Amino acid sequence: MKMTYRVEELKEYLKKHGIRPSTIRIKVLKYLLENRIHPTADDIYKSLINEIPTLSKTSVYNTLDLFLKKGLVSTLSFKEKELRYDINTRFHGHFKCEICGKVYDFPVSEKMLEVDELKGFSIKNVDINVYGICKECNEKIIKNFKEEE
Missing domain, CATH: 3.30.1490.190 (Ferric-uptake regulator, C-terminal dimerisarion domain)
Known part of the structure; x- marks a missing residue:
């Protein structure tokens, strides 16, 4: 069963971790929480581009870097070139x-x-x-x- 999260819950979660909520940060967090597939930044970008037409890959990478610094995600590499992100820390x-x-x-x-x-x-x-x-x-x-x- 896929969990769904309300925007207010996501905003509070980000604030609790010292992150100022923005549309991109909320959407990336929501994606990570609802799709626990250990995605790459590219996977996240491709999934969100239709929802946020102004989204750039740089914005996704910057958001993930911030989440990593604040302890919201961890990274996995599996002998691959691209990092994968795990919301389960x-x-x-x-x-x-x-x-x-x-x-x-x-x-x-x-x-x-x-x-x-x-x-x-x-x-x-x-x-x-x-x-x-x-x-x-x-x-x-x-x-x-x-x-x-």
């Missing part, structure tokens, strides 16, 4: 399907970092990325394989 891992390209969140315990090998280290950032074939693609492969028999 809690500690978690990512699984990327090598067939469909979708990125899925999964829970991870911070206790996994409490090991002797890391005692005395100052951990600044943790990226837990897992690669493989998602359940949906696996099911398609199995179905196609059975149909060929």
Whole structure:
């Protein structure tokens, strides 16, 4: 089920994080909250350009940079040229399907970092990325394989 957010809620959320609300900032935030697909800046731009004809890619990048500085989003890179943005800033891992390209969140315990090998280290950032074939693609492969028999 897709959540929908009212403009007033989004304005308050931005203000609470020290960000002055603007049409572009509200639309980008709304997109990120309603489409938890780990989009690129280009994905966001393409999705919003019809709603905001004056939108530029620079405006999207500037908004995402501001959101990143204020802790509203985090970035993922997955061995790609373009960064992806994640509205979920809690500690978690990512699984990327090598067939469909979708990125899925999964829970991870911070206790996994409490090991002797890391005692005395100052951990600044943790990226837990897992690669493989998602359940949906696996099911398609199995179905196609059975149909060929």
